[in-house]
Amino acid sequence: MSDLSTRERVHPGSAPGEDFHLEIVGDGDFQTADMKLSIGPAHPATHGVFRIVLEMDGERVTGARPVIGYMHRGFEKLAEHRDYRQIKALVNRHDWLSGFSNELGVALAVERMMEMEVPDRAQWIRMLLAEWNRILNHLMFIGSYAIELGAITPMFYAFREREDIQHLLESATGGRLHFTYNQVGGLKIDLPKGFLRQSTELSALIRKRVPDYHDLVLGNDIFQARTVGVGPLPPEVALSLGVTGPTLHATGVPEDSRVTEPYLKYGEIDVDVPVGENGDSFDRFYCLLARISASLDIIDQIHDHLPAGPVNTKLPKMVKAPEGATYLRTENPLGQLGYWLESDGGRTPWRLKMRTPSFSNVQAIPYLLEGVLVPDAIAVLGSVFFVVGDIDR
Amino acid sequence: MTDVLARQDRALTPEETEALLRDRLGDQILSSSTDFATFTVWVAPGGWHAAAQLCRDESLLAYDLFDCLLGVDARDDGFDVVAVLYSTSTGNRICLRTRCEGGRDAPVCPSLTDVYRGADWMERETYDMFGIDFPGHPGLEPRILTVENFEGWPLRKDFHLASRVAKPWPGVNEPAELDDEGNVIEREPEVGGAPGPYDLDKAMAEQARAVNASEEDQEEGEGTGDDAQASGSEQQDEDEAPAPELDQETYDKLIAEGKSERIARSKAKAALIKKQRAGGGDTGGGGSDEGDGGDDQPSAAEKAEARRKEQAEARRKKAEERAAETGQDDDASDEGAPGADDEEEQA
Structure with missing residues (x-):
């Protein structure tokens, strides 16, 4: 911005992208030049090694190009060299905030191909832990999104709740991040003694604390000024891009595979899907927050339904899926997670495709960022909730 | 819930959907299946774009959510591309599947980016992983996903996983290689030809293999020594009987000096290895592994196999001993064995 004589100047009112020659403008005239701003790959606003190249005309973003792949670990290739029982240790790593939900999808896909009957109790417990995992994930984003907008306090509140849930899940699974609690045919072990009492108490406690987030973040004037009407996403664009989860619900489409394609026992209980109206950053955050209450409702219903019985089935000496392919979709915290599992009849999958929600959701970022101002770009980027490992796999 | 159920009443069944597609696209629709609760329609490559367009625009189908697109290695026939579409209005899902033209050498599949925006990154990923070209x-x-100067197409089956080439599977159970009766097929994985791991990978694989081989030598030496000290000469004989590889000269000399048989044997073995190493060093270069080393010395995979067998043997013996000590019958030890396997898998 220092040397005016060597800088290209854009004629006011001209379309971007055309070539312009140096033009002398008088003092006091508004002068802008196209520039490229590279955010990341290590930038706090991208929470992860994710890079985005913004093309800017002054303060306004005219184009955005996400650059991904910094965390590509080749899980799909590795899965082709693992036993069906071993894949779960790979898949709970791509989205490290929702490990339980990730491994659930693979277990369900293998069980479907092997036509395995999973005991009722295992299915209900899976639902219970998947919903706790969902709340765990959403709390993280509630805290981090507030930080991106300049509010530090909600993060502390979010982590207070997260710690309680972590303790609860740790008591059952032994893990905090990578649970590896699902197995083909059920669960590793039954819940520990006193888990249900703790779970019930925690559910009541968090229900009592959810209004805090409404007061602290959602009802905050500054938060609303930063997010309302920023980065609206039309539903037809969202669907065409394959956007799912809270980002899709914010556009007013109540597409949630727990309701439309019930797996486990979701068909037997009421699942509330909160939706927004405008698809802007505010609605995306609202859906995320409202999903916590919806998940608490589900958890309470599961407490009432949980039957007694075994939690796993005896597996054959060799776990072999028959030849064929299946596509199974589950509702992960960030959107719909699909596994395409193809087998040639051997002991390892022939092909395991992970259709991760973050990959499809991040694809919407170039659309969302076009025409917004730089401070709004951060508000938009944070509201398309994604985990970088989930994009890159 | 009621709303959703009402929507699904209007939905076409898989048979009706296939009939509708056949009506519009004729013989471009090849076949369909509903195995494993997955409705898959095989489409000829020529009808790929038209089929996707029809799925989106036909009001009875209305597949509006572009779910995902993936490639599948189809062995000698080349590659398949699968597009998964979902309809939020009917609750139906369809998997369109086609076999790319051009075989394994130059697979080509028409692009769907003008039908669904979401196809953009999905096709880029498929190109990155399989090298399938998407005109349009x-x-x-x-x-x-991979780095810009990456060579090769990682998800093709002829692209070997470098870590598996360098080091055999670190457990008793080899997941990929079992014959019909469930026995482990031991084979040394080959370093891939074209377009597999590129030169750096190959070099790393060679290096890792060399390190593994030397480590195993040391471990074997230590292991047999410990065993011998712990459990006397009988077991030692068993251990060493199948591989009597030692430097006879050194052995005779040491026996003559009045050393014990055990010490003489292990020292003679070390001397042999030292000699072989020196011989390999003289011939020089990276060729030593495949040259004289390959003839005299068992390869890394063979050694690993021998070690694995030893370990399995030792484990079985331990289990038997334990069973004998506690006075339990055979059932208990049978239950113990799968437990050990499980632990290994989780580790």
Whole structure:
């Protein structure tokens, strides 16, 4: 911005992208030049090694190009060299905030191909832990999104709740991040003694604390000024891009595979899907927050339904899926997670495709960022909730 | 819930959907299946774009959510591309599947980017992983997930996983290689030809293999020594009987000096290895592994196999001993063995 004589100047009112020659403008005239701003790959606003190249005309973003792949670990290739029982240790790593939900999808896909009957109790417990995992994930984003907008306090509140849930899940699974609690045919072990009492108490406690987030973040004037009407996403664009989860619900489409394609026992209980109206950053955050209450409702219903019985089935000496392919979709915290599992009849999958929600959701970022101002770009980027490992796999 | 159920009443069944597609696209629709609760329709490559367009625009189908697109290695026939579409209005899902034209050498599949926006990155990923070209795509380069100068197509089956080439599977159970009766097929994985791991990978594989081989030598030496000290000469004989590889000269000399048989044997073995190493060093270069080393010395995979067998043997013996000590019958030890396997898998 220092040397005016060597800088290209854009004629006011001209379309971007055309070539312009140096033009002398008088003092006091508004002068802008196209520039490229590279955010990341290590930038706090991208929470992860994710890079985005913004093309800017002054303060306004005219184009955005996400650059991904910094965390590509080749899980799909590795899965082709693992036993069906071993894949779960790979898949709970791509989205490290929702490990339980990730491994659930693979277990369900293998069980479907092997036509395995999973005991009722295992299915209900899976639902219970998947919903706790969902709340765990959403709390993280509630805290981090507030930080991106300049509010530090909600993060502390979010982590207070997260710690309680972590303790609860740790008591059952032994893990905090990578649970590896699902197995083909059920669960590793039954819940520990006193888990249900703790779970019930925690559910009541968090229900009592959810209004805090409404007061602290959602009802905050500054938060609303930063997010309302920023980065609206039309539903037809969202669907065409394959956007799912809270980002899709914010556009007013109540597409949630727990309701439309019930797996486990979701068909037997009421699942509330909160939706927004405008698809802007505010609605995306609202859906995320409202999903916590919806998940608490589900958890309470599961407490009432949980039957007694075994939690796993005896597996054959060799776990072999028959030849064929299946596509199974589950509702992960960030959107719909699909596994395409193809087998040639051997002991390892022939092909395991992970259709991760973050990959499809991040694809919407170039659309969302076009025409917004730089401070709004951060508000938009944070509201398309994604985990970088989930994009890159 | 009621709303959703009402929507699904209007939905076409898989048979009706296939009939509708056949009506519009004729013999471009090849076959369909509903195995494993997955409705898959095989489409000829020529009808790929038209089928997707029809799925989106036909009001009875209305597949509006572009779920995902993936490639599958179809062995000698080349590659398959699968597009998964979902309809939020009917609750139906369809998997369109086609076999790319051009075989394994130059697979080509028409792009769906003008039908669904979401096809953009999905096709870039498929290109990155399989090298399938998508004519009509706005820009497959730069590679989306791998680094820009990456060579080869990682998810093709002829691209070998470098870590598996360098080091055999670190457990008793080899997941990929079992014959019909469930026995482990031991084979040394080959370093891939074209377009597999590129030169750096190959070099790393060689290096890792050399390190493994030397480590195993040491471990074997220590292991047999410990065993011998712990459990006397009988077991030692068993251990060493199948591989009597030692330097006879050194052995005779040491026996003559009045050393014990055990010490003489282990020292003679070390001397042999030292000699072989020196011999390999003289011939020089990286060729030593495949040259004289390969003839005299068992390869890394063979050694690993021997070690694995030893370990399995030792484990079985331990289990038997334990069973004998506690006075339990055979059932208990049978239950113990799968437990040990499980632990290994989780580790």
